[in-house]
Amino acid sequence: MSLKAKTITGFFWSLSQQFGVQITSIVVTVFLARILEPSDFGLIGMLAVFMALGNSLIDAGMTSSLIRTKDADQRDYSTVFFINLIVGILVYAIMVACSGFISQFFDQPELEHIVKIYCLTFVIYPFSAVQRTRLVKMMDFKTEMKITIPSTLLGGITGLVLAFQGYGVWSLVAMNLLQNLLLSIQFWIYSKWRPSLLLDWSLFKKHFDYGAKLTLAGIINSVFSNIYHLVIGKYYPLAQLGYYTKADSLKQIPVKNISTTLSKVTFPLFSEIQDDDARLKVAYKRIMQQVLFWLTPVMALSAVLAEPLFRIVLTEKWLPAVPYFQILCFIGLMFPVHSYNLNILKVKGRSDLFLKLEIIKKSLTLIGIVLALPYGIFALLWTQVILNLVAFGINSFYSGRFIDYHVFKQIQDIFPIFFVGALSALGSWLLMDWVQNIPFLDWIHLIGGGLIGMIIYFLIMWGAKSEPFIDFRRIILKR
Structure with missing residues (x-):
């Protein structure tokens, strides 16, 4: 298939996936907004900067390096997979340790428990990061669509059920956690790729050298893109x-x-x-x-x-x-x-x-x-x-x-x-x-x-x- 044809086909399936996910999300969001209070969404909004920061650290710009590398092989993919997993576990541990400080900063005691559960996505995401990257590199957005829409739908239904039963902000926590878990499971099932038990430090250095500056830039961007959540949460109701x-x-x-x-x-x-x-x-x-x-x-x-x-x-x-x-x-x-x-x-x-x-x-x-x-x-x-x-x-x-x-x-x-x-x-x-x-x-x-x-x-x-x-x-x- 020519590059032009791949691009147009990729655009079609990527757009189909985005519309499918967003239509599902819109329906779920509308019902949740009618049931829950603005303060429930505010509590989750307080975590936006920390979630964005953690995701930037986990990826470390190495998945972008994989896409850019024309001859990436099993050693490249496996190395990035295990580095992402190790960093994901470390980031989650740091967030758990800092949960008390975060709740004190915003003067919201409930945030301490929310952080410990909501941030489990840092451990879940690395299990499918490389699989997602391979699909993007091949422009196989059709498979990605088959994965993301059911995950969004099932997670949304779970959030709605919990919201109707009066769980408030925890319905948003459960919805996010289940969506990410289902995504990782399905990416693992649909992908034909499996990691090998190897970690090549020379390849890690190669991808990290490219990704490190992107990571630092991503961290800066993540903090400042979400800094308005931080400032509004701290200084306004x-x-x-x-x-x-x-x-x-x-x-x-x-x-x-x-x-x-x-x-x-x-x-x-x-x-x-x-x-x-x-x-x-x-x-x-x-x-x-x-x-x-x-x-x-x-x-x-x-x-x-x-x-x-x-x-x-x-x-x-x-x-x-x-x-x-x-x-x-x-x-x-x-x-x-x-x-x-x-x-x-x-x-x-x-x-x-x-x-x-x-x-x-x-x-x-x-x-x-x-x-x-x-x-x-x-x-x-x-x-x-x-x-x-x-x-x-x-x-x-x-x-x-x-x-x-x-x-x-x-x-x-x-x-x-x-x-x-x-x-x-x-x-x-x-x-x-x-x-x-x-x-x-x-x-x-x-x-x-x-x-x-x-x-x-x-x-x-x-x-x-x-x-x-x-x-x-x-x-x-x-x-």
Whole structure:
């Protein structure tokens, strides 16, 4: 199968997996949000930074090294498997030892017991990390779909049953733990690969040398990507963290479905053509435009229609989360651009530059948080938006130098998509402003506004003969 065909097929199955998982998660989340209180989600939100930090330590960037290594063999895979397992056990032991300090920091005694159970995923994950990596490397996302959807469904059903029976936050703990356990078991069953009892230190050094800087960058990114959970949980009421956590998780639904799907496909794709800068530039540009072509109207219309969406789906008790969600939608738009720019650095082997940029960006984040904290949670959120724009400039400046695709050219290619997305959002808002005081108003706003916005968006894109629209029609539909 050609690289182009592998990429398109991989995209299809990866997108199917993401949509299947997310549809299941959305249904489960809606029911859980209706049953549980914002404070229950706030307690789990307090652990976000620790979970992200632990996962970065366990992976150590070595699975990315496996994907990038064209001649990886049994010794490579087995070495990474056992290193991941050893680190996973150590990370869990550290979290158990620190559980009391974490609960004291947030002044939430229940957190001590939650940490000890919730963090068992650090021990479970390494048993399937290499199996997952092999599937990604082969772009076998069809098998991954068969594994993830049943695991998400069974874990979600368990969480709902426990929530109905009054277990509160523990229903979220049980759901997460069971989903991860089922994932590992199925990856082990479906994968034809088994580790050999060997650990090659020379291969460990090779993968660690590449992954160490990515790991340190990942740790920095994990801490600062979730630092808002930490700050809000420490300095604001628990319910506010619950609102922020729910708004952030809903923002991630379209982002994960579209951009994460392509991110999983693009890294092995970019790795295949890492030595051909001309092809790499063309692939990067077309993929970035394609993902923003679909993500932009979804995020723009979600921000405009947030209030009826929250009222219908989550009930009025979650309405305080609406302004959080609207601001976070701006951040969601920038995620794929960051991801693909950084993938260029990774496939070029410049993990040193990757780390350097993370240190610069996170230093700016820390300064922004310190300056915004006295002015309340909305100042923190808008600071996050500004810092994301600055991060785009930094990432694209450096990655663009490797493939002759500089920051201003990137802006030139993506600005029309954002502009048309803004026009579609304006059309949707005007409809909402015009239609008032009639029965089923929220449903009319949500469905009518969404349809009007999408029609405006695609008509303008079709009339303007935009590049991503032509690419989709010529490549995807033809395929």
